[in-house]
């Protein structure tokens with residue numbers, strides 16, 4: 094057996110032994126994900142057990158270096174782990190902004206001390222992070238943000254307001270964009286700082302979404318103290334870090350575009366029946382589903398192609414610029430089709446007959462995918478200008 | 486298989502681009518059209534192409550080809566699409582060679598494929614009979630006559646019909662139109678008695694024709710493969726042909742798009758270049774995204790041919806349907822974003838929309854293949 098085959102066999106055996114049965118059940122919607130933190134929201138006790146077991150091996154973040162609590166796996170090994178988890182239907186043990194956003198930015202821009210301090214608790218799911226970017230007057234035009242940080246020697250004093258801060262009321266720490274200088278262009282003078290959400294002067298006010306849940310907040314800073322050792326990168330040079338982090342956020346969000354395990358066409362045939370030739374009864378719906386499945390197939394192939402080109406040393410092609418836009422638009426199409434296929438029960442909002450309204454709530458939540466992390470229109474602007482070279 | 490081109494494949498793509506740009510581009514197509522050329526291509530250019538070995542790219546080495554596979558041929562076809570090259574690669578190589586390889590007996594392959602690979606033999610498929618692609622509906626009859634067969638019926642959309650020395654005629658030897666069983670492939674020489682080959686003129690100005698078989702007698706040895714059993718080989722060849730056409734359409738659409746984006750950067754109205762208007766920028770960006778998806782699905786389908794992937798039929802219809810959609814959008818937007826000048830014959834963008842529609846239609850359009858994709862996906 095090759096090393097990889099050994100790795101596969103060991104991984105399979107370990108997962109069989111250690112993945113609790115409840116963690117082999119599909120995730121029921123967004124609110125069923127385990128995000129860790131000081132006061133974790135636990136729907137099932139096995140979520141914590143599963144996270145602990147995986148974290149011990151570094152497999153909550155398989156590809157981060159071992160010294161920071163990751164698994165130190167190479168791409169091939171990580172792929173095998175993913176395949177073996179998929180084989181069991183094992184859930185990912187931990188989802189968090191620390192993993193998908195802050196971690197990559199710290200690995201690239203953080204000091205050694207910052208990595209040592211912040212990365213291991215992310216891997217263990219002990220500290221949950223939130224993202225303080227958007228403000229009431231700085232959404233798409235993020236660089237016009239106004240939250241101020243005053244220099245007080247060894248620390249900053251922060252005043253201002255953020256909005257749409259996902260999980261701000263549940264998070265332990267925040268990575269926050271603040272203005273340390275007002276004199277230059279809007280992209281200059283932005284700094285990237287980290288601080289504890291339990292600090293004095295931080296308040297959060299949850300905002301209820303159209304899907305009924307309240308995952309995000311208005312977040313207010315009133316003379317909040319942030320130590321300078323938690324300034325990432327240079328003062329005033331935070332924009333580059335902010336943008337780098339956004340590429341990771343967008344990558345995470347575009348993964349929603351992946352085709353579901355069970356094809357919509359198959360679900361539709363189960364629900365609505367087919368004619369003698371095997372075609373779905375409703376021809377118009379069939380056409381729309383076929384368009385969706387075709388695009389989902391081609392989108393999946395594009396994600397693979399971009400990955401394979403990068404591995405072959407051909408660089409990250411222009412195709413990656415379409416991921417966020419296309420993946421989220423595809424996910425919205427999928428959710429619309431879920432409603433069309435499901436009919437009345439899919440529109441259910443509450444109660445066991447409707448599975449708690451999971452279909453309609455997911456559908457409503459999906460509308461945010463093409464807004465969060467940079468809207469679809471902003472993505473199209475980026476493609477038009479940076480990739481196609483069209484002028485302002 | 487990794488969805489990525491090897492260095493060798495990238496070199497092939499570049500050499501194809503070089504040769505076709507120089508010798509078989511839009512200017513040559515325009516000249517052939519204006520001269521009313523019935524053959525539809527220039528024999529000297531075909532000779533150059535044969536020298537490069539392209540006719541044998543996908544033909545196995547045992548039969549005188551390069552054995553380089555369909556991914557390689559697809560890359561050449563993409564360049565053919567980019568340059569709108571008037572060359573008989575689709576008829577003779579993508580289809581003729583593929584059909585003989587899929588259906589022919591060992592002896593037939595030995596005798597025919599080396600000539601195809603050398604670019605010396607032009608073979609074209611005669612399949613379609615009505616306005617739409619519907620291979621099961623084949624009605625052209627072949628009846629036993631003495632030691633051979635007598636063929637009676639009509640065919641249209643025969644690619645490069647005036648250049649072909651041989652046709653592969655799909656005929657019904659049993660069953661009724663609508664059955665996929667009961668079809669037989671016959672090799673019929675272009676100069677056979679009682680066969681009329683007529684030039685037809687389609688919008689793309691390429692060499693295409695129609696056949697009338699008025700009691701054409703062929704020997705039993707003219708059967709390509711087995712009697713009544715053409716379907717599997719035909720179907721596989723059509724899958725391959727549709728993937729090849731999708732590769733060509735990728736080239737057509739990409740070139741039309743790139744020319745349009747260049748135009749958006751030059752043309753000024755309202756005191757600025759029109760490419761600065763967001764109404765056009767977003768449409769261009771969306772089209773860019775669609776083209777990237779198109780590129781991926783074409784590569785995936787081409788690789789499926791070479792890997793003998795059981796998903797080939799599904800991927801063939803996926804690739805063709807997607808490329809019909811994207812090429813249609815890219816060429817429509819190409820005309821629209823050029824404004825008045827895009828409507829003129831003098832300007833080249835019109836040639837792209839014309840070729841796109843004919844290639845889209847050939848062997849099944851968007852509607853045909855999206856329906857087939859859905860069916861093969863189980864709904």
Ligand SMILES: Cc1cc2nc3c(=O)[nH]c(=O)nc-3n(C[C@H](O)[C@H](O)[C@H](O)COP(=O)(O)OP(=O)(O)OC[C@H]3O[C@@H](n4cnc5c(N)ncnc54)[C@H](O)[C@@H]3O)c2cc1C
Nearest residue numbers: 224225226227232233257258259461464465466467468470
């Ligand atoms: C579910 C969800 C979770 C979020 N989580 C977080 C979070 O955790 N942390 C955080 O900091 N932020 C978060 N956000 C905020 C998100 O990043 C912003 O909503 C987003 O950047 C858009 O800003 P905005 O809401 O101010 O909209 P606006 O910028 O006001 O946009 C309104 C509309 O105008 C369009 N528009 C704006 N500018 C242009 C332009 N130049 N060209 C064309 N169209 C334009 C937009 O595309 C949009 O359609 C979240 C948002 C959502 C929906």
Ligand SMILES: Cc1cc2nc3c(=O)[nH]c(=O)nc-3n(C[C@H](O)[C@H](O)[C@H](O)COP(=O)(O)OP(=O)(O)OC[C@H]3O[C@@H](n4cnc5c(N)ncnc54)[C@H](O)[C@@H]3O)c2cc1C
Nearest residue numbers: 752753754755759762763764765821822823824825826828
């Ligand atoms: C068949 C035909 C018959 C015609 N007959 C006549 C006639 O009898 N008399 C006559 O005077 N003219 C005639 N015209 C000309 C016609 O009015 C012009 O072609 C038309 O006004 C567009 O101008 P243009 O061709 O210069 O394109 P452009 O203005 O250069 O436009 C090119 C592209 O840019 C887009 N564009 C331009 N400005 C903007 C903007 N601000 N925002 C977003 N997009 C923009 C356009 O929509 C178009 O897609 C005819 C044209 C055609 C095709």
